[in-house]
Amino acid sequence: MLPGKRILLIISGGIAAYKSLDLIRRLRERGATVRCVMTDSATQFITPLSVSALSENKVYGDLFSLTDEAEMGHIQLSRDADLVLVAPATTNILAKMAQGISDDLATTVLLATDKDVIAAPAMNVRMWEHAATRDNVSTLKSRGVLFAGPTEGDMACGEYGEGRMIEPLEIVTEIEHYFSAAAPLAGRRAIVTSGPTHEAIDPVRYVANRSSGKQGHAIAAALAGMGAETILVTGPTAEANPAGVKIVRIESAREMHDAATGALPADIAVCAAAVADWRPAEILEGKIKKTKGGAPPCLDMVENPDILRSLSAAGNQRPALVVGFAAETDNVLANATAKRERKGCDWIVANDVSPDTGTFGGDRNTVHLITADSTDDWPAMAKSDVAERLAEHIATHFANLREAAE
Ligand code: C5P
Numbered sequence: 001m002l003p004g005k006r007i008l009l010i011i012s013g014g015i016a017a018y019k020s021l022d023l024i025r026r027l028r029e030r031g032a033t034v035r036c037v038m039t040d041s042a043t044q045f046i047t048p049l050s051v052s053a054l055s056e057n058k059v060y061g062d063l064f065s066l067t068d069e070a071e072m073g074h075i076q077l078s079r080d081a082d083l084v085l086v087a088p089a090t091t092n093i094l095a096k097m098a099q100g101i102s103d104d105l106a107t108t109v110l111l112a113t114d115k116d117v118i119a120a121p122a123m124n125v126r127m128w129e130h131a132a133t134r135d136n137v138s139t140l141k142s143r144g145v146l147f148a149g150p151t152e153g154d155m156a157c158g159e160y161g162e163g164r165m166i167e168p169l170e171i172v173t174e175i176e177h178y179f180s181a182a183a184p185l186a187g188r189r190a191i192v193t194s195g196p197t198h199e200a201i202d203p204v205r206y207v208a209n210r211s212s213g214k215q216g217h218a219i220a221a222a223l224a225g226m227g228a229e230t231i232l233v234t235g236p237t238a239e240a241n242p243a244g245v246k247i248v249r250i251e252s253a254r255e256m257h258d259a260a261t262g263a264l265p266a267d268i269a270v271c272a273a274a275v276a277d278w279r280p281a282e283i284l285e286g287k288i289k290k291t292k293g294g295a296p297p298c299l300d301m302v303e304n305p306d307i308l309r310s311l312s313a314a315g316n317q318r319p320a321l322v323v324g325f326a327a328e329t330d331n332v333l334a335n336a337t338a339k340r341e342r343k344g345c346d347w348i349v350a351n352d353v354s355p356d357t358g359t360f361g362g363d364r365n366t367v368h369l370i371t372a373d374s375t376d377d378w379p380a381m382a383k384s385d386v387a388e389r390l391a392e393h394i395a396t397h398f399a400n401l402r403e404a405a406e
Helices: 017-029 048-055 066-071 074-079 091-099 105-112 125-129 131-142 168-181 214-225 253-262 307-312 332-343 383-405
Strands: 006-011 033-038 083-089 117-121 151-154 160-164 189-194 198-200 206-208 229-234 246-249 268-271 278-280 301-303 321-328 347-352 367-370 375-377
Touching: 006 017, 006 105, 017 033, 017 048, 017 083, 017 168, 033 048, 033 105, 074 105, 083 091, 083 105, 083 168, 091 105, 091 117, 091 131, 117 168, 125 131, 125 160, 189 214, 189 253, 198 278, 206 278, 214 229, 214 268, 214 383, 229 253, 253 307, 268 307, 307 321, 307 332, 321 332, 321 383, 332 347, 332 367, 367 383
Parallel strands: 006 033, 006 083, 083 117, 189 229, 189 268, 229 246, 268 321, 321 347
Antiparallel strands: 151 160, 198 206, 278 301, 347 367, 367 375
């Protein structure tokens, strides 16, 4: 199944283009959205009208179309896709891809894309076996282009041999494999806390910790990107909602606690929120008045529930992997190591947040991953890269667990 997957299908000009129509249907039956680009020669074999009717989307073809560029620029076409599929991929389009030629919309998109590309070649056996094609295919493979087929069989030209495009259902299976390999956390459920909490003093004022939510939101996005069903419990932040993540917005630590523990059971919990440790013992109903010459109010504080500790001690609902963060200004490693034991979590991501590091609100972070038996120092990197790397470690951890169980 391919629910929600966005596929950009590039149809180049070969007789196998007629199979692309069925391919569009099969992809859509499995929940994928299909947007198509056709080369000029593809339109000699099938009409843009059929492609548009089956994909229920506009078909793109003209690099210099003002309307197309205004609606969806050629760069945006592949940015908005999860995967680019070239089917059929003729010898001509493979040659252009290998050479970096971009003389129409299809080849320009292929050069501009930052997404993986799967090519399903379709050509005569001699063309497929020609040294030029062999070189082009190996160049493309070395650059990471994936190939689905071709296979051996009867050809439209009457010959027999390798070069036939594989059947639409076989292409669909390859695409399903591609996405499941790219989704090592499929079937896992993750809870991520992010952002600050606001602890009300009165209807106007609150106490909070500094936190932009950038790191926590990036972690939720990375886990969801690897296929985990992800619930992001977030305090007030200016961060955009990560795609494919269920968002629960809260304000106070107690609300965050209830939302996070209420989202159990889960396999993974990552507590990246900067939860306020204390809250005013009572929230005043009316705004505290500033009286001229009067003494500033005294706030009576009480301790907030510790969400990380609660998740780590959730008995038979305890996630198999609980990860905490430790924002420290001094003795980063020693304090974080002690915190891992005190909180009962499995891993701690420790970061130095002393003011000169620029970690708070910034886009970069320098962290150390502390587990029961190792400390791994990571170089300074973008918060999104910290998130990806952490998600990869989490995926490896679960792959190891599965292997040990087998
Ligand atoms: O004790 P400290 O706040 O430094 O601990 C940091 C870790 O504990 C973070 O992972 C943070 O999200 C989590 N935490 C929590 N609930 C609290 C306090 C901290 O989940 N009340």
